[in-house]
Amino acid sequence: MGTTVNKLLSEKSIKELNRLKGLYPVRKSVVLMVLHVIYDQFGYIQPEALKEAAGIMEIPLIDFHQAASFYTMFPREAVGKYHIQVCRTLSCELRGSQELVAFLKEKLEIDMGGITSDSMFSLTEVECLGSCGTAPMMQINDTYYENLTRARVEQILDDLRSKSGNG
Amino acid sequence: MADFEKILFKNIDFPDQDKIDIYIKNGGYNALRKALDSMSPESVTEEVIKSGLRGRGGAGFPTGRKWTFLPKDSKRPVYLTVNADESEPGTFKDRELIEKDPHLVIEGTLLAAYAIKCGQAYIYIRGEFAFGARQLNKAIEEARAKGFLGKNILGKGVDIEIIVHRGGGAYICGEETALLTSLEGNQGYPRVKPPFPAISGLYSAPTIINNVETLSNIPYIINKGAEKFSAFGTAKSPGTKIFCLSGHINKPGNYELPMGIPLRELLYEYGGGIKDGRNLKAVIPGGSSVPLLTADKVDVRMDFESLAEAGTMLGSAGVIVIDETVCMVRAAYNLARFYQHESCGQCTPCRQGTYWILAILERIERGRGSLKDLDKLLEICENIEGNTICPLGDAATPSVKSTIHHFRDEYEYHITEQKCKVSMGPRFE
Ligand SMILES: Cc1cc2nc3c(=O)[nH]c(=O)nc-3n(C[C@H](O)[C@H](O)[C@H](O)COP(=O)(O)O)c2cc1C
Numbered sequence: 001m002g003t004t005v006n007k008l009l010s011e012k013s014i015k016e017l018n019r020l021k022g023l024y025p026v027r028k029s030v031v032l033m034v035l036h037v038i039y040d041q042f043g044y045i046q047p048e049a050l051k052e053a054a055g056i057m058e059i060p061l062i063d064f065h066q067a068a069s070f071y072t073m074f075p076r077e078a079v080g081k082y083h084i085q086v087c088r089t090l091s092c093e094l095r096g097s098q099e100l101v102a103f104l105k106e107k108l109e110i111d112m113g114g115i116t117s118d119s120m121f122s123l124t125e126v127e128c129l130g131s132c133g134t135a136p137m138m139q140i141n142d143t144y145y146e147n148l149t150r151a152r153v154e155q156i157l158d159d160l161r162s163k164s165g166n167g
Numbered sequence: 168m169a170d171f172e173k174i175l176f177k178n179i180d181f182p183d184q185d186k187i188d189i190y191i192k193n194g195g196y197n198a199l200r201k202a203l204d205s206m207s208p209e210s211v212t213e214e215v216i217k218s219g220l221r222g223r224g225g226a227g228f229p230t231g232r233k234w235t236f237l238p239k240d241s242k243r244p245v246y247l248t249v250n251a252d253e254s255e256p257g258t259f260k261d262r263e264l265i266e267k268d269p270h271l272v273i274e275g276t277l278l279a280a281y282a283i284k285c286g287q288a289y290i291y292i293r294g295e296f297a298f299g300a301r302q303l304n305k306a307i308e309e310a311r312a313k314g315f316l317g318k319n320i321l322g323k324g325v326d327i328e329i330i331v332h333r334g335g336g337a338y339i340c341g342e343e344t345a346l347l348t349s350l351e352g353n354q355g356y357p358r359v360k361p362p363f364p365a366i367s368g369l370y371s372a373p374t375i376i377n378n379v380e381t382l383s384n385i386p387y388i389i390n391k392g393a394e395k396f397s398a399f400g401t402a403k404s405p406g407t408k409i410f411c412l413s414g415h416i417n418k419p420g421n422y423e424l425p426m427g428i429p430l431r432e433l434l435y436e437y438g439g440g441i442k443d444g445r446n447l448k449a450v451i452p453g454g455s456s457v458p459l460l461t462a463d464k465v466d467v468r469m470d471f472e473s474l475a476e477a478g479t480m481l482g483s484a485g486v487i488v489i490d491e492t493v494c495m496v497r498a499a500y501n502l503a504r505f506y507q508h509e510s511c512g513q514c515t516p517c518r519q520g521t522y523w524i525l526a527i528l529e530r531i532e533r534g535r536g537s538l539k540d541l542d543k544l545l546e547i548c549e550n551i552e553g554n555t556i557c558p559l560g561d562a563a564t565p566s567v568k569s570t571i572h573h574f575r576d577e578y579e580y581h582i583t584e585q586k587c588k589v590s591m592g593p594r595f596e
């Protein structure tokens with residue numbers, strides 16, 4: 001193991017992995033936290049990076065694969081640069097989440113589960129995100145966007161587009 | 168309006184309350200100091216027992232009593248696990264505590280750890296709460312720098328570490344034994360009880376699991392004493408409670424109020440009434456897993472006993488407000504989809520039952536149901552209840568049963584007319 005040449009993991013990720021090493025009395029406990037490190041860097045569970053991380057942590061790769069197949073918040077394949085997750089559970093539906101989804105599909109010209117052709121945005125629906133009092137809401141990457149209206153959604157999409165310099 | 172003192176949200180909107188200097192200025196860490204200066208772990212537990220505090224995670228089990236289930240003089244380390252998984256639809260209270268007043272959560276955790284002689288506590292926070300996890304980690308480092316956490320706390324020879332552990336977006340991991348399995352690095356499947364976690368929990372060692380809101384009450388109880396705490400609320404449900412208002416209400420949000428507040432007061436005085444002046448149809452009072460109350464029941468009091476008498480539960484106190492325009496078949500379908508998605512699949516009655524409930528409701532939704540489907544739905548519910556390892560199965564049935572019970576006419580209309588009896592219309596502005 002110790003001989004792995006690291007290619008994909010960023011310095012920040014490696015630093016975090018080293019912090020996590022030895023943190024728990026039983027080594028395997030760290031599995032979910034390692035998936036978070038990969039997810040934070042890549043936005044999905046990048047398989048080669050996961051291999052590197054498993055090597056650093058000295059934990060069998062299979063343990064990570066098993067966890068990744070159970071825990072739904074980690075995409076297994078590349079998603080858009082901005083991954084939009086709309087809450088569809090009751091409190092959000094009562095405040096118009098279905099219409100929010102329709103609006104996003106129209107604005108981004110993609111279907112549920114799709115990615116825009118420039119790979120900028122991807123769209124999915126998820127279950128309750130613990131933000132029911134500020135419905136309707138969506139999560140984009142790490143961030144919650146709450147109390148959404150049509151005007152606010154347009155603003156958010158525009159801001160993200162211009163942040164990436166794609167006007 | 169209710170006359171009481173805020174225990175949990177006293178400083179929630181104070182500017183920079185999440186920073187340790189402000190938290191201390193507002194009286195923070197006095198309870199920890201008091202406990203370490205002048206109270207034994209046993210007397211902290213005693214005070215919590217006397218307060219009558221009951222778990223805020225859903226089941227309402229007396230907190231102090233739970234702590235006494237730990238074996239005396241365990242040779243194994245004792246663990247404390249704080250349940251910050253908050254995934255019950257309609258519930259968003261722990262998140263506000265964690266994000267805005269993280270030191271309150273940390274101080275409560277430290278006090279509980281001291282009481283049960285635990286040197287290593289874990290806060291299991293749902294994976295999506297990235298900001299919450301950052302807030303907690305920042306609070307932990309600030310507390311460590313001031314000597315409130317880590318080795319030899321306040322020079323009193325007590326060592327307590329706290330690790331923030333992030334989950335992966337699975338509702339089932341809020342169930343306490345699944346939480347432990349997940350924390351051990353495995354797929355989050357619940358375990359058979361007994362053994363109870365207090366005897367054999369995390370890494371097979373004695374473990375206490377408590378909810379974030381539960382533990383956030385402890386600093387007040389230690390500072391002011393059990394009597395002050397139990398002066399609020401009812402005799403059997405003492406203290407205050409955070410009620411999460413969502414759905415068709417004018418002022419959705421979290422409200423800390425005394426236990427036993429009438430639902431009517433909560434909805435109309437605090438929540439500002441039903442959105443857009445429409446009429447109330449139903450309320451789910453304790454998160455999506457409890458039976459609904461029809462509009463004529465709004466005078467019920469919001470505490471464990473009163474809601475049980477009314478045929479439902481306080482649960483997580485996620486109060487979902489449903490107005491007259493909502494099709495109850497659609498509402499039931501929405502929640503059935505949630506439970507089918509979140510069933511871990513371990514127990515056949517739950518895995519297959521939630522699948523068939525969803526399939527039948529979807530059929531009715533699409534206008535292809537038959538009247539026999541209603542009895543079939545109730546039969547499936549019966550097959551799930553009591554036949555699973557964990558209570559997720561039992562949590563999936565109340566929305567189905569209570570909508571059929573109270574709104575059978577809407578189901579029948581849906582089946583015979585092939586459409587909703589009422590329509591919500593546009594709600595996204
Ligand atoms: C399916 C399911 C999900 C649960 N989710 C949570 C949760 O998100 N947060 C929580 O504190 N308790 C949750 N619970 C309750 C826990 O199992 C446990 O009773 C609670 O954490 C104990 O803490 P308390 O005594 O302080 O309430 C859940 C239970 C079940 C059956």
Ligand code: FES
Pocket residue numbers: 087088089090091092093127128129130131132133135137256257258
């Ligand atoms: S129902 Fe959407 S955040 Fe809870």
